[in-house]
Amino acid sequence: MAWVDIGALDDVPVRGARKLKTALGCVAVFRTDDAEVFAASNTCPHKGGPLVEGIVHGQSVTCPLHNWVFDLNTGQAKGEDGQISTYPVRVEAGRILIDGTALSARSAA
């Protein structure tokens, strides 16, 4: 694994998200109600809604276009047939680190 520093935890609003540009397209970095962070594809498989703009609640996000709800642990849409890719991410000393290998691995595939 190659952990890449993408910014400070405080740069992501509590119960909010920020966008991360990668070679494969946009990844959304979500923060729940404390120091817990998730990363997943920004694109809703339903109609392409930007998940980074969704409402974050518990460990889930709701797509802003048509209210599909995704579990951020698994990327699985609740009650719908759809899933988004998730990426390993962690917080260390107030900084957010994402697994660069996972992102590039997907690009190789």
Next chain:
Amino acid sequence: MSKQKLVVIGAGMASGRVLEHLTDAAPDAFDITLFNAEPRGNYNRIMLSPVLAGDQTYADIVTHDEAWYAERGIATRFGEKVLEIDREAKVVVGENGHVPYDKLIFGTGSNPFMIPLPGHDLEGVIAYRDLEDTERMMGLTAGQKCVVIGGGLLGLEAAAGMAARGVAVTVVHIMGHLMERQLDEAAGYLLRKSLEDKGITIKLQANSKEIVGENGKVRALMLDDGTELPCDLLVMAVGIRPNVALAQAAGLAVGKGIHVDDQLCTSDEEIFAVGECVEHLGAIFGLVAPLYDQAKVLAQTLLGEEAAFVQKSLSTKLKVTGCDLFSAGDFADGEGREDVVFRDPSRGVYKRLVIEDNKLVGAVMYGDTADGSWFFGLIRDGTDIEEMRETLIFGPAYQGGDTADPLSAVAALPLDAEICGCNGVCKGTIVEAIEGGAGDLGSVRASTKASASCGTCTGLVEQLLQVTLGDAFEMPAAQPVCGCTDHTHEDVRRLIKTMPLKSQEAVWQELGWNTRNGCHVCRPAINFYLLADWPLDYQDDPQSRFINERKHANIQKDGTFSVVPRMWGGITNPRELRAIADAADKYNVPTVKVTGGQRIDLLGVKGEDLPAIWSDLNKAGLVSGHAYSKGLRTVKTCVGTDHCRFGTQDSTGLGIKLEQALWGSWTPHKVKLGVSGCPRNCAEATCKDVGIICVDSGYQVGVAGAAGMDVKETERLIDVATEAEAIDVTVAFVQLYRENAKYLDRPYKWVAKVGLDWVKERIEDLDERARLIEAFELSQSIYRKDPWAEHAAEKAERYQPLADLTLEAAE
């Protein structure tokens, strides 16, 4: 032993119930023949109203079909009239032949009473009694007119059913208030209001004089004051008369009805009578509960068991959607009688208890009838209520220190409390059935008949299932806010105000939310309730708002945004237009459109560019137009006295002032205003949430219009003389809406729920108006500012990506 021959005349609800009991208890005891003049078997007559309203079909309400009779070996002679009874030979003479009997039951029911007004025999004058009558009413189409004579239970159900089909219905009632035998004046008033809200015209203390016809067909009802009410159909629902002709001809003792004793036996010991055709101790019977009691007693008597029919006090419910009423016992005023009254006008709730000698003797409830059966139990049992008198009106949940859990009300009921009034099923019977394996509503209905007739006690039966089975029973949703809670919007709003709760965390904690911090459904609602009720203590939380309100722009289907600058009252100038044109050029805006609210919309702006375009627009003095918010959107105006030769007041100036007073405020849903300078109404003000029409004498303020999924004209709130007053009442109305409405209810939906009269009262009360304006100003001291300027200055970096790994990879 050879079977006895039993003949039954009339397939109605009472005789049908007798046959059920008999064939269940002793399938082989009788050879049964059933006559019915109607060409069909037994159906649930009290469910004709839901059929009329379109909630059910005839097939849904058939209780006994051909297979049912066949299985039980009952010979049916439907559509055949009985001509006479030969008691000497013990033979029933039908149109198609004789049938001998050992035992005979009269179930001949009743005939509707037709007032012998001139013209009562015209075509198009009907009663409300059977399926044919119901079909006649269902044959009316939207826009046709119907007059119903009689403001009792049946008449009102008929009226509501037809009104639901779009028929213009007028109810003519001779008494001073509706359902006077079951309701007191206050509840009658509330009922009248709800029915009028459904579009039904109610005429009280109205004496019918004559039915006017044309070519043999009804044309109108004339009242004795000369009023003519045109109609295509006239329904008389003024009462019933027991059908005694056949019994009388057979020489049985009859009065108002066929005389019977406690065993339902007539003056001939081999002949019985049951249902609406009987007279027992001077009383006749129209409601279904005592008929079912009679049926049970009669079946037991025929099987040689000891049983006696006893008249009980009755409770009443009305089967009209949205009119929740309950009455029981005696509630007339009288010496030594005391009243306990509870009113909550905003919810349309009224409860009155009548107490005599420390006993409850009567109860009337409107709007919230959940505790009805508990009160009914206290009346029937003559319980001494001295100890609980102070909290009695709040119902069983508040007796004995229990918490206000709706389930505790049901749990607190004694086992002999009656749950299903139609079928006389008490709590104990239902609990026994549930414990015996009836795990859902359907099986409880099948095994006990509870809630199987009129269905108004369905909620109570479900609560019993829940109390008895605990978690094993899944309660059908009582419309809570969302899956995170069982509370309704109304509960949450009330508790936020009264507990008080001033933060999201307090709501999650104190109200027992079952999720960590809500979901996309409840969190925006809770966020609004908190900021509306506690503007100084609670800060709006952008993370609990939909994307449009969080980013102060409307998201489009491709993920870009639209930007709409505010143009006060729809007025702009060359400098602003140049700034807008420059911005459109600079940020490659693909589409520029004029909106319906007199604004200019820049569509297709990239999310990253938002702070920069806002900053540019700000420099030209343009601020957010809030085209994205549940808040004040636009005030649309015409040019008024400034230019128009018809204008009566400065409509543009008033529109600008209103917009400046209201902009930036959050509301339960979007709010759009219009101000027209004269009644020609060029600003289309009469379909707005608030629409003002200027006239020579001042300003007509209308509210609760709509022009979206629903289209609705505004209703007049008030007429005022000055511009300042017009602004005051508008601000007060918006604040009243902010304080009381459910999140995502537009003003017209909210006003429909609380009633325009209630809103008027509040706005006309000058102290209350001043309070509302002050509360609004307090909130505006925080929210009347441009969010674009704030975001461009302080939050611009949030609109950019957190990091760009594509650049790093390239490096």
